[in-house]
Amino acid sequence: MNTIGTKGSDFGAPALIDDAAMAALAADVGANSLVTVLMAFSDELQRRVPVLQGAVDASDLVAIARETHSIKGSALTFGAAALGAAARRANDATRAGDSAVALFNAREVLALMPETREAVARLAAQTAEVQQS
Amino acid sequence: MTHEILLVEDSTAQSAVYRSYLEADGHHVHAVGSGEAALDYLQRRQPAAMLLDLQLPGIQGLEVMSRIREQGKAVPVVVISDHGSTDNVVEAMRLGAVDFVTKPFGRSRLGVTVNNAIRQRELAAIVETYRDQFARDRFHGFIGGSLPMQSLYRIIESAAPSKATVFITGESGTGKELCAAAIHSQSRRSDGPFVAVNCAALPRDLMESEIFGHVKGAFTGAHRQREGAASLADGGTLFLDEIGEMDLDLQSKLLRFVQTGQFQRVGSGETISVDVRIVCATNRDPLEMVRQGRFREDLYYRLHVVPMQIPPLRERGDDVLLIARSFLARYSLEEGKQFEGFTPECEQLLSRHRWSGNVRELENVVRNIVVLNDEPVVTVRMLPPVVLQDSSQPTVAATPAATVPEADATVAGRPEARSVFMPAESPAVSPSRCAVPAQAVVPLWKVERDAIESAIAFYDGNVPRAAAALEISPSTIYRKRQSWSGAAQLERESA
Numbered sequence: 001m002n003t004i005g006t007k008g009s010d011f012g013a014p015a016l017i018d019d020a021a022m023a024a025l026a027a028d029v030g031a032n033s034l035v036t037v038l039m040a041f042s043d044e045l046q047r048r049v050p051v052l053q054g055a056v057d058a059s060d061l062v063a064i065a066r067e068t069h070s071i072k073g074s075a076l077t078f079g080a081a082a083l084g085a086a087a088r089r090a091n092d093a094t095r096a097g098d099s100a101v102a103l104f105n106a107r108e109v110l111a112l113m114p115e116t117r118e119a120v121a122r123l124a125a126q127t128a129e130v131q132q133s
Numbered sequence: 134m135t136h137e138i139l140l141v142e143d144s145t146a147q148s149a150v151y152r153s154y155l156e157a158d159g160h161h162v163h164a165v166g167s168g169e170a171a172l173d174y175l176q177r178r179q180p181a182a183m184l185l186d187l188q189l190p191g192i193q194g195l196e197v198m199s200r201i202r203e204q205g206k207a208v209p210v211v212v213i214s215d216h217g218s219t220d221n222v223v224e225a226m227r228l229g230a231v232d233f234v235t236k237p238f239g240r241s242r243l244g245v246t247v248n249n250a251i252r253q254r255e256l257a258a259i260v261e262t263y264r265d266q267f268a269r270d271r272f273h274g275f276i277g278g279s280l281p282m283q284s285l286y287r288i289i290e291s292a293a294p295s296k297a298t299v300f301i302t303g304e305s306g307t308g309k310e311l312c313a314a315a316i317h318s319q320s321r322r323s324d325g326p327f328v329a330v331n332c333a334a335l336p337r338d339l340m341e342s343e344i345f346g347h348v349k350g351a352f353t354g355a356h357r358q359r360e361g362a363a364s365l366a367d368g369g370t371l372f373l374d375e376i377g378e379m380d381l382d383l384q385s386k387l388l389r390f391v392q393t394g395q396f397q398r399v400g401s402g403e404t405i406s407v408d409v410r411i412v413c414a415t416n417r418d419p420l421e422m423v424r425q426g427r428f429r430e431d432l433y434y435r436l437h438v439v440p441m442q443i444p445p446l447r448e449r450g451d452d453v454l455l456i457a458r459s460f461l462a463r464y465s466l467e468e469g470k471q472f473e474g475f476t477p478e479c480e481q482l483l484s485r486h487r488w489s490g491n492v493r494e495l496e497n498v499v500r501n502i503v504v505l506n507d508e509p510v511v512t513v514r515m516l517p518p519v520v521l522q523d524s525s526q527p528t529v530a531a532t533p534a535a536t537v538p539e540a541d542a543t544v545a546g547r548p549e550a551r552s553v554f555m556p557a558e559s560p561a562v563s564p565s566r567c568a569v570p571a572q573a574v575v576p577l578w579k580v581e582r583d584a585i586e587s588a589i590a591f592y593d594g595n596v597p598r599a600a601a602a603l604e605i606s607p608s609t610i611y612r613k614r615q616s617w618s619g620a621a622q623l624e625r626e627s628a
């Protein structure tokens with residue numbers, strides 16, 4: 001199980017949200033914008049789930065490549081390390097034309113997306129609370 | 134400073150982050166999510182920079198780059214890439230992207246990259262402005278992009294709007310009349326007349342009438358009233374070329390005219406007022422003429438308000454080739470020939486020649502080549518001896534030491550020295566009857582060549598005038614120059 005605010009699990013897996021990356025993002029965008037960008041990421045993840053699911057169901061490698069590329073970029077920007085790593089593996093497999101691995105990794109991405117989205121939404125809420133108080 | 138940035142990113146989350154980075158740096162951001170929307174925006178606006186994700190739905194980033202280049206848009210593009218997209222980044226840079234950032238990147242990295250791109254565009258715009266403004270290779274009738282000519286163009290532009298008198302100096306053949314015409318064309322008087330008077334070409338007793346006009350009966354042969362150049366130039370520009378040739382009496386009348394804008398026709402007491410801007414020129418040193426008492430000092434200071442010095446061709450670098458190519462195109466068209474250019478060796482020789490007759494000499498050389506040859510390319514073989522000689526000697530008119538008696542060595546190369554028309558000691562004189570060493574006896578064609586080239590040099594490269602003085606036709610000179618080229622070649626080969 002990945003956890004927010006850790007560098008990774010006991011097995012060396014990446015954290016769901018990398019604390020250092022998130023802190024750097026918060027510093028760069030500023031407190032006022034942090035909630036806005038976190039919510040934008042959360043919304044984007046929600047929007048992309050059915051799109052990626054459809055691509056996986058159809059074994060559409062081109063669509064999987066496009067979606068995992070976008071998810072990878074956003075995940076790395078927001079310090080969503082586990083999702084970013086999974087999306088990278090899926091994207092690399094599509095580039096290599098390895099459909100079986102691509103589909104396996106894409107399903108892993110799909111599994112991580114709600115979890116990551118919840119973590120991001122939680123962070124957004126906490127940040128908003130801190131700002132209000 | 135606030136700049137407008139076009140952000141092209143299909144991920145709304147990443148777009149929101151980049152927007153916040155850029156806005157925090159004070160920029161105004163317009164974000165779009167597709168290549169189509171970006172191209173549409175660029176049709177309407179010209180942002181200071183564009184931040185472009187290469188992976189886009191629909192039109193991809195590289196295609197956007199291609200279309201921007203095709204449309205000649207000046208927007209600097211920073212591309213967003215990720216690890217593993219090296220090939221795309223290389224292609225984007227080839228298509229004109231100024232820089233790239235690799236995901237994930239922070240605010241400072243993006244800020245530096247975007248600001249550098251904006252700065253680069255601003256510098257490019259400044260360079261473009263200066264190039265438009267200063268680095269011209271043509272200006273009115275002038276051809277030349279060298280630094281001395283750029284400087285001259287700027288002086289002409291600055292001086293033209295004024296009514297101040299301009300005093301042009303420069304060697305013969307540099308384009309003094311062209312300069313005067315450029316001043317006129319650039320001035321607010323350009324709709325008015327431009328009247329040129331060559332004081333050296335007029336008999337002294339007719340010069341006053343030529344400039345100020347005369348009334349009927351003013352002198353023998355004045356059967357009717359005639360307007361002079363001063364009247365004809367009313368509302369425009371009067372160009373007095375070779376003003377140093379004007380006699381002192383007329384200089385005093387010209388002084389009054391310059392001071393008051395008023396004059397009287399020859400034979401008339403009526404005072405006429407005109408609005409004329411005076412531009413004058415000489416190939417001599419005007420101050421030296423003042424010192425010698427040949428030019429009135431008060432007139433000199435009246436005329437010498439805005440001095441302009443036209444550089445000799447030998448100081449104009451690559452202008453020689455620009456002008457040579459222009460003459461080649463012009464005369465090829467005129468003569469129905471097929472010349473397209475010069476060989477590199479030929480251009481090297483043209484560049485090294487001293488061109489003591491300046492542009493006029495170059496014009497004669499090119500015209501000579503076009504008249505006597507008909508090939509696509511001008512080769513060294515077609516060049517006249519006077520240019521070929523330069524390749525082995527430091528100065529153009531210097532006659533080879535071995536063939537010039539010591540007495541003539543002092544006059545060689547100076548057009549003012551009329552005695553240079555006389556060739557070396559007469560080869561007809563028997564060696565036994567004089568002390569001329571055998572090596573001083575030169576072939577007749579060389580004697581003839583020296584006489585003709587000296588005459589051409591004396592007339593500052595003006596072949597027709599040299600021909601008239603030598604009492605032969607200009608075409609004879611062109612033909613002889615061509616034959617000497619062959620003879621000199623043979624001589625070099627046998628040596």
